[in-house]
Amino acid sequence: MPVADFDVVLGLEVHAQLLTRSKIFCGCPTTFGAAPNAHTCPVCLALPGALPWLNREVVELAVRTGLALGCEIQPVSVFARKNYFYPDLPKGYQISQYERPICLGGAVEFTVGGEERRVRLTRIHMEEDAGKNLHDVAPDGSSGVDLNRAGVPLLEIVSEPELRSVDEAVEYLKALRAVLVALEVNDGNLEEGSFRCDANVSVKPRGRERLGQRCEIKNMNSFRFLRQAVEFEVRRQVEVIESGGKVEQETRLFDPDRGETRAMRSKEEAHDYRYFPEPDLPPVRVEPGLIAAARGALPELPRARARRYRERLGLPAADAALIGSDPEVARFFDAAVAAGGQGAEAARRIANWLNGDVARLANESGLPPRAWKLTPGALAELVGLIEAGTVGGPGAKQALEECFRTGASPAAVVREKGLSQVSDASAVEAVVERVLAASPAEVERYRAGNAKLLGFFVGQVMKEMKGKGNPALVNAAVKKKLGGP
């Protein structure tokens, strides 16, 4: 049977680093990029006698996330020790949650291939991150250990095995990431590892009820790698089954250089984590007041925002989703729409400029919206100038670049650089006459019936006018002077 005759079943476990200032159980900072072990103390180094003290903000961010994803927030949840030995885990156990996590249920909604999907969540729990192993740091091949990340707070968000393709997995992750970023609980950075994902992959012959044995894949730090890893793993499992073998439950590591997954040596032994309740931490109580306050403070979420843009402003779905998925861009857009353009036409123009030239300039400069010199008011002003016919497309583009670079007002740039559109009919007609006089052969062919040459004349006039001719006027003047065929 080919791969197409198998159903793919995927479940995702996302580890999202919480945007707190200090670690989950101690006051060490969570900032990235310090010298190894600069951000450590007796608690996160696991020195004897040190005791954990839970960061209140971690609970609040977990509650916020749970509410946004429709989970049931548990009034009482319990931390547990997950016991295993690894060099990046100084205590010999990770403090996590096991039987009683802070959130149960919930779902992530997303669109894939035009279809609305809702994939349920099993749970969300709070836990601490491990440190970082540094490979080949010494000439003899010894490894280094950096515990700056040990104790950084994470949310683990576990989906039900309800994803049916790698496309669904990618859209699920993008939607979840957009929600976490909008909630300001996570920075959404896959490359730096603050948003990580493990995938549980299994296959079964089409139509069969029972799930196949699953493999867990780790180390996919981009959407592209997730796609590669899952596609490889599906092919591998199908081949194992086709050749009469059995898929073994194991943990596999994605190797981006080879585009393959391989069994992890360190996880060869079947794991028995011997979870038990963490005696150093009392159960976590979430007071109803905290839940009510968090519910009241929930921001507008990306899908709701995109819906508002589609329904109230008439933006096309793709533009609405693009702006809606980034809270900073959405704030900029909302402010620009409020500042200038009333009406759907202005909103559409603002969205086009934002997703087009502004996005390009932002990309080239590497600046996030909060660092742009261009203000929402300036973009609205520019769109106003276009709508009033003061400036044409090419002039507006030039003005935008200047405004993005310097923060100047578009009206001032248009004035100072002489970018305004020539809407004086007699001035346009004078240029048209010059152009026609310079191309007698083309004029003759046009009059003999070659209507396509109209575009040539318009182009010549615009070139002569350095792009500043009002296009409607130029068209009309060219037609008028040529006399219609």
Added chain:
Amino acid sequence: MLSIEEVRRIASLARLTLSPEEERLYAGQLSAILDYVKQLEELDVSGVEPMTHALAAGEAPALRADQVREGLGAERALAAAPAREGTAFLVPRIIE
């Protein structure tokens, strides 16, 4: 009574190497501990919420405010390290 197999598994998970005499010794000792604790099962706790901690939720002290506090710094953190490279702890080669 814990079996020798169970003792070996527990030892292996705890990264302990036991001699055959130790395996027998600990099987007896661990079983005695479990039997001792097992006496608690005689109590009727049908009306009691399961507890995971001596303090009930809500009786515990307030949670910590999210404020950064000065830690040890890398030099003091590494003061007792058997081996180091730069400010990283050095450990035998790790294979993932």
